[in-house]
Amino acid sequence: MARKKVCCMLAFGLVFAAGSAAYAGGGCSTKECHAGLSDIKPADHEMMRTIKMNGAQHGDPDGCVMCHGGNPKATKKEEAHKGIPATLRMAPGPKDFYPDPGSIWIAENTCGACHPGYVYRTKQSLMNTEAGKISGNLHTWGFEEVQNFKNPYGNYDTEDIDGQEPISGTETYKEYMREQIAMYPDQYPTSLKMLPQPTLEEINKDPKKAALTYQRHDCQRCHIGVRGREKRGDYRGMGCSACHILYGNEGLYEGNDKSIDKTKPGHMLKHEIVGTRKTGGIPVESCNSCHNRGKRIGVSYQGLMEFPYGSPYDKNGKTQPKLHTKKYLFISDDLHHQVQSREGNPKGGLLCQDCHTSIDVHGDGNIHGTTMGQVEIECTDCHGRPDKYPWELPVGYGDEFGKKLDPKPRGVAEQRLIPGMQFGTKYDPEDGFVLTARGNPIGNVVRRGNKVIVHSATGNDFEVPVLKNLQLENKWKDPSAEVAMSSVSKHMDKMECYACHASWVPQCYGCHVQVNYSPKDGKPRQGIDWVASGNAQKKNGQTAESVLGTGGIKSAGKPMEKRSYLRWEDPVLGIGGEGRVTPLMPGCQVTYTVINEKGETLVNNEIAMAPDEAAQLGQKHVPLAIDMAPVQPHTAQRKARTCESCHANPKVAGLGLGGGAFGYRQSENIVEDLVDAKTGKPIPKNYKVQIPAIPKLKFDWSQIVDRDGTQLATVGTHWPLSRAFNKEELDNFLRAGTCMGCHQNMSEKELWKKVSTDGTLDPKKHLEMMNNMVKQMAKDGVKPAAMQK
Structure with missing residues (x-):
């Protein structure tokens, strides 16, 4: 003390x-x-x-x-x-x-001297441990240690030394988290062990342990305990500096210090700390030095989707430069990112920090096993519902995780949390600070009468479209919005807002991983071991790889990745960990090949099974461990998806592209040569397999469930409630027969002649006709049951 x-x-x-x-x-x-x-x-x-x-x-x-x-x-x-x-x-x-005073390993003596508690919280947070990323990847390789939603590993040996009472947050928040931890103890572990380093002997005995090499070499470079990869777009500092000191994509210094080389990449943009409104906040692109893989929420927020081509050509006839070692296609950025704001608001987009709280980013002092364990905000915290203002919602709304909520309104807060009052930009609370779903004040969002105002770190102030005001004032811009959010109230009760508003999600199907331990050109294959490098800490705060050009500690094995195909439109829907309908995206869909130090292939195109998923679902069929993960994709659009884009689309229901018509031969070797049409066998004796088999994959990567409701693949690896739609839900969800109810009569020419006219109906007139028909049936006393008969 x-x-x-x-x-x-x-x-x-x-x-x-x-x-x-x-x-x-x-x-x-x-x-x-x-x-x-x-x-x-x-x-x-x-x-x-x-x-x-x-x-x-x-x-x-x-x-x-x-x-x-x-x-x-x-x-x-x-x-x-x-x-x-x-x-x-x-x-x-x-x-x-200290070359980098922000390094998390010495920050207690620098940043922490003035910002008590922050360093401990951040060390325990997902930004440093990456516990969820580790458990998710290992699950898809079949590791028993992470099955049944367990989180045993992190980048470092980590212990929650002060117990599981959060050190930050209101009493309401702390009580909420106590209940959450009691319900899901495995998602809030009290300690983590450093991700193990496999030996070649262990890999030869159990090839799936090559996952540890893959994880250490390819997946763990983004945590704040290390400086990260020296590639365009990946330059950054460590610890606190990873966010609060800006680096341009080119990594070039643009300040006036005479001692710093302005032509050598790897330096900060300028010698300045950013974060609050006085310094313009932290640009979205700074977050993207890490948030460009996995869920890809950073680049998705900007509207970027990776693709292989790099087109169009520039004026010199070259394709685009690689960013984060990838090339990008612009799809559509999130409405909160777009410079063009809604009427009445200033131009300019929101920064990540404008929505995400300090606990979302720095943690609360507990160890969190997953993103949804640590993130405390929901869309409805600012937008509310058509029948309730944000302050009329109960604590936990949208964040239920199967809990029964106390209906008492959450209200607003008169003050911010103490750290926010000490270090954040000071804002007039007006009619109170708006609360998160878990009961903490959002220090830059205030109630003004029945309005919600967001004070952005950019310097702009935005009025939020509050759904109850739209309903009371009848200001819906599209009648389908009122139907979806007000008339069909179950949508608000059972769905995430972004299930409709996220019209696209990056979908990288099939992660084909090869881990090769054999020599190449007489030299051992090795890669940077980010976990080993981060754990080799020096007293000046640096790690084994943090000095530019050093490369870090290397270990045996070379992982390589390929993919099956990319999509972005019409994301699949399912049930997320909070128990609500949510977009899904391909998570770790690993099929792995392991080659040992002698050049022997130990396994080829192997897919693990998920017996824990079968047990959780209560089904006999054991799903494959390839994951279709629930996600908040950060791709919200003002115009939501149409009803038909979901209810008439088998892919969205989880039944796969074309309703399962594609990809059904992936489990067999495909030969593209002269083939006997009767037998399907090749005619030449000398032929090569064009497409090697993935023996266990008897359906397309995009499919997670069959029409009978049997789940075929994993849906989320972190929370018990996550799953595909069951048969009853599929029956209710798929409304493709609605149109046929009328249009099947087109084959009866005499009948159709009487009810149709020349020409075609535009969508508006078609809706009016259907509306009039329903009203006439009601007037005639026709009941729904009779209509079905």
Whole structure:
């Protein structure tokens, strides 16, 4: 507690200096060193004044020593970038020279000195542990350790040393999380073990353990414990710097520090911290240095979908440069990202931080096994329902996870959480801060009468379209919106908002993974082991790969990936972990091939099974472990999907492209040569297999369920409620026969002649005719049961 008090005193500008008085003169921005270097914050900013005031007590009027450490009296780089002033040994601040003060491994002595609690929370958060990504991938390889929704592994050995009471949040939030943890203890583990490193002996005995090599080499590079890959679009800092220090896609420095090479990639854009409204917030593209794989929510929010071609050509006849090692097609960005706003609002899009809270990003001090375990917000927190304002909704609405909610309205908050009051931009609460689904104030979103105002970190203020106001004022822009959200109230009760509003989802079907341990050109195949590199921490906060050009620790094996095909339109729907209808996207749909150090193929195109999924569903048929994952795709559009795009589309129902008509021969070798049409066998004796078989895959990647409601593949690996539609739901969902009820009579020419006229009906007139017919039937006393007969 004493430590926290000291940190808070430092944060508010009260100087703590151990030992002797301040050094005279000195500093880092002399002409021989970092001449032209800008302050990390504007000179008039309270944070900058505090840093300089404290720095002066340790011989550095520029304040650099308060973040970086080092020797401010030195005149040579080697001496300056070493150690700390004696006065800092007992005072809050660095304990060595830190090249990146934001590194999570030393941030308690830098950022944490003024922001108590943040570093511990962030270390435990998914940004650092990536527990959910690890368990999801291992499940698709058939690891028993992660079956039944368990989360045993992370990037690091991690322990929740203060117990499972969140250290951040209101009492309402903490009570909500206590109940959540009691219901789903495996999604909120008390500790994690570092992802194991397999030996070649283990892989030869159990080839699926090659998944650990694949995970360590290909999947774990994005967590904030490491600096990440040195590729275009992937340059970033570590820990706090990963988000709060900006890097351009080219990784080039554009500041005025004379000592930094402006032609060498890998440097920050400028020497400045961003985050609050005073500094313009954190651009979406900064988040995308990590959020471009897996769920791909960052690039999807921008409207980008990876594709192989790189077209169109530029003026020099070249295809587009690779970004995150991929090439992109623009589909449609999320409406919240678009510069063109709705009428009455300023131009400009929302940043990720405008919606996502500090707990969403930094965590609450607990270990979270999945994204939905940590993220506390729902669409209805700002938009409400057609019959209820956000403050009239109960705590937990949209976030039910099978819980029965207390119907008491959640109300609003008069104050923000303490960290928000200390460090965030201060906003007038007006009629109260709007609350998240879990009961925390959203510090930049306020109630103004019956309106909701979002204060964006960009400097813009936006009025949110509140559904109850649209209903009361009859301002629906499309009658189908009122029908979908108000008339058919079950949509709001049972569906995620983005089940309709996310008109596209990136769909990368079939992840063909080869892990090869055999030598190539006489040299062992190796790759960067991001877990090993991140765990090789130095006292200056750096890791084995964080110094530019070092490459990190390497380990045996070389993973390679291919895919079957890409789609983006008409995402599949199913049931998500919260128990609501949600979009699904291909998660880890792994079919794996493993080649050992002798060049022997241990397994070829293997797919694991998911007996835990069968047990959870209560069905005899054991689904394949390839995953179709529930997702909030961050691709919301103003105009939602049409009724027909779901209710008349077998793919959306989970029955696969073409209703299961495609991909049914994937389980056999396909020969493309002279073939006997009677037997289907090749005529030549010398032929090659054109398309190798995936023995267990007897249906298309896009299919997850058959028409009888038997689930064929995994749907989500993290929460018990996630699944495909069952038979009853499929029967209700598929309404393709609705049109045929009338149009089958077109074959009866005499009847059709009497009820039809020349020409065609446009959609509006067609709807009017159907509406009039229904009204006439009601007037004639025709009941629905009689109509069915």
